[in-house]
Amino acid sequence: MTAPATPLSAREQRRQALIDRQLERLDAVIEDGIAMTRALAAQVAGTGPQVVEGDVALAYSRLSRAVRQGILLQTHLLDEPEEKATPEAKAKAEREEVFLSWLEPDDSKRAARADHIEYIVERMARDEGEPEETVERLAREAAERVEKIEVYGDLAYRPISEVLAEICRDLGLKPDWAVLATHSWARREMAGGDQGEEAVGWPLRGGPPPPPDWRGPWPPRRRTEDDDDPAFPSKRFPGPTLADAEAARWAAPPDTG
Numbered sequence: 001m002t003a004p005a006t007p008l009s010a011r012e013q014r015r016q017a018l019i020d021r022q023l024e025r026l027d028a029v030i031e032d033g034i035a036m037t038r039a040l041a042a043q044v045a046g047t048g049p050q051v052v053e054g055d056v057a058l059a060y061s062r063l064s065r066a067v068r069q070g071i072l073l074q075t076h077l078l079d080e081p082e083e084k085a086t087p088e089a090k091a092k093a094e095r096e097e098v099f100l101s102w103l104e105p106d107d108s109k110r111a112a113r114a115d116h117i118e119y120i121v122e123r124m125a126r127d128e129g130e131p132e133e134t135v136e137r138l139a140r141e142a143a144e145r146v147e148k149i150e151v152y153g154d155l156a157y158r159p160i161s162e163v164l165a166e167i168c169r170d171l172g173l174k175p176d177w178a179v180l181a182t183h184s185w186a187r188r189e190m191a192g193g194d195q196g197e198e199a200v201g202w203p204l205r206g207g208p209p210p211p212p213d214w215r216g217p218w219p220p221r222r223r224t225e226d227d228d229d230p231a232f233p234s235k236r237f238p239g240p241t242l243a244d245a246e247a248a249r250w251a252a253p254p255d256t257g
Contacts, residue, residue, distance in 0.1 A: 019077055026074050033067040065136050113155040114146040116185055117164050124173055142167055149232075153216065157231040159189055159201030166215055177203050 040060055042048025052059045122139040130138070145167050146155060152163050161180075168175050180186050181204055190204050202210065202218040210218040216232070 023074060023077060026070050026077075030067055030070040030074075033063055033070065037063045037067065061132060061136065065140070069140070110154070110156045113160050113163075114143065116160055117146055117155075117167065118143045120164060120175075120180070121167065121171065121173065124168070124175060128173075138171055138173070141171060145170065151215065153231040158217075159199055159204075160185055161189060161201035161203040162217065163201075165201070165203045175203075 036051070037060065039048055039051045040056065040063065043051050044056060118139050121142040122135055125135045125138045145152060146163065152158070152166055155163060161177075164175065164180075181190070186204055189200055192199055
C-alpha cells in the first residue's frame with residue numbers, strides 16, 4: 001500500500017512554482033535559440049534569407065553555446081536534490097532567502113556588468129589565438145564565476161575592472177589594461193560613474209598591484225565590526241585590512257623574475 005504524499009509547506013510550494021516557471025522560460029529560450037540556429041544554417045546554405053551580417057561562424061558559436069547552456073541549466077534544475085527538512089537546512093534556506101532578496105534591487109546593473117565581463121573574457125581569449133573550444137570554455141567559466149558573490153563580491157557594488165582582473169588571474173589570462181582603458185565601460189569607470197571616485201578599480205588607477213590572490217578593493221579600507229560592506233554582503237565581519245595585506249606580502253614567494 002502506497003503511503004500518502006506528504007503535503008508541501010508554503011515555502012516548498014513557492015520553490016516548486018519558481019522552478020516550474022524557470023523551466024518554462026528555459027524551454028522558450030532553447031526553442032528560440034534552435035530556431036535562430038536553423039535560420040543561420042539556412043542562410044549559409046543559401047536556402048533562407050540573411051539573418052546575420054558579419055562573422056557567421058562567431059554568431060553560430062554563440063547561439064549553439066546559449067542552447068547548450070540552457071539545456072545544462074534545465075538538467076541542473078531537474079537533478080537538484082531536495083534538502084531534508086532539518087533545522088540546519090531550514091536556517092540555511094532562510095539565510096539564502098534574505099540574501100537573495102537583498103540582491104534584487106540592483107539585479108539589472110549586476111546582469112549588465114556580468115555580460116560585459118563575459119564578453120571581454122571571450123574577446124581577450126579569441127585575440128590571444130585560443131582555439132574556439134577554449135574560448136567558449138573560458139567565457140562560460142567567466143559567466144559562472146561572476147555569480148560567486150562570496151568570492152568576487154557583488155558586481156552592483158564593485159568596479160568592473162577589479163572583478164575582471166581577479167577572474168582573468170584565476171583563468172590564467174593577462175589583460176592589456178592600456179587597451180582596455182580605451183573601452184567605453186573603462187572610460188565611464190575612470191570618470192567615476194554614478195558612485196564617485198570609489199567606483200574606479202585599482203587596475204585603471206595605476207600604481208602597484210595588490211598581493212597575489214588578493215580579493216577586494218586595493219588599497220583596502222580600514223573597517224570596524226559595525227561597518228557593512230555592500231560589495232561582499234555574504235561576509236558578516238570586516239574585510240581584509242592593511243595588516244592582512246602586509247602579511248600576504250611577506251607570505252608571498254619572492255619574485256625571482
